[in-house]
Amino acid sequence: MNTIKHVFFDLDNTLWDFRKNAKLALEKLYIKYDVEKKYNFTFDQFHPYYHDSNEGLWALIRDKKITKEELRARRFKEAFDNLGINNDELAAIFEDEYMETITNYNEVVDGAMELLEYLKPKYKLHIITNGFIEVSKRKIETSDLNGYFDTVTYADEIKILKPDPRIYTLAIQKAKANVEESIYIGDDWIADALGAKEFGMSSIFFDRLDDNFSQEGIATITHLDEVKKYL
Ligand SMILES: [Mg+2]
Numbered sequence: 001m002n003t004i005k006h007v008f009f010d011l012d013n014t015l016w017d018f019r020k021n022a023k024l025a026l027e028k029l030y031i032k033y034d035v036e037k038k039y040n041f042t043f044d045q046f047h048p049y050y051h052d053s054n055e056g057l058w059a060l061i062r063d064k065k066i067t068k069e070e071l072r073a074r075r076f077k078e079a080f081d082n083l084g085i086n087n088d089e090l091a092a093i094f095e096d097e098y099m100e101t102i103t104n105y106n107e108v109v110d111g112a113m114e115l116l117e118y119l120k121p122k123y124k125l126h127i128i129t130n131g132f133i134e135v136s137k138r139k140i141e142t143s144d145l146n147g148y149f150d151t152v153t154y155a156d157e158i159k160i161l162k163p164d165p166r167i168y169t170l171a172i173q174k175a176k177a178n179v180e181e182s183i184y185i186g187d188d189w190i191a192d193a194l195g196a197k198e199f200g201m202s203s204i205f206f207d208r209l210d211d212n213f214s215q216e217g218i219a220t221i222t223h224l225d226e227v228k229k230y231l
Helices: 018-032 035-038 042-060 068-081 086-102 112-119 131-143 165-175 190-199 224-229
Strands: 006-009 124-129 149-155 184-185 202-206 218-219
Touching: 006 165, 018 035, 018 042, 035 042, 035 218, 068 086, 086 149, 112 224, 124 165, 124 190, 124 224, 149 165, 165 184, 165 190, 184 190, 190 202, 190 218
Parallel strands: 006 124, 006 184, 124 149, 184 202, 202 218
Antiparallel strands: none
């Protein structure tokens, strides 16, 4: 892979530790609204329900079965309902305040800064994200990730999400790159690993949740350190 000149990254859970920051933000809201005292469920009991609801709904968005607005209307309601807290007003308050609260937390994925420092002198670095545009911008600009990337492509710019090849085409154009000299690194098997490969780009799957998906032609790593084996 020594012809590579451009390294494209996914943002959420590949570089910016969405799961960790989300958990910190939710715990803050959980305490703020006194949920444990009112309903007798601890935050640690609540959190897996939110995780399942949110991940399941994001998979439906990726598969074009629901919109982001539907996700926002449903994720907290489903998490609370499934746990046994039937309070739609509380769910609406959590959704309202969650996006604002999460931007107070800016933890990056373990090994991200070391990797970016290692890559920066040798390659042009870029991001392609399916996340909400304003939120994603803030995550990059207010975290340690700021200053490393030549281009950022937001799926929201053209209302098309990864793994649709049109988002990869847009990213390549913005980067003034060729697909042959580009590589993509991301943590979602379908949107990132398969999406990039089907577009014709070299692809590294960052298997953070030990999903163990694999396919010929896609490299798999479990820690960002391992990217150095390929670049
Ligand atoms: Mg991701």
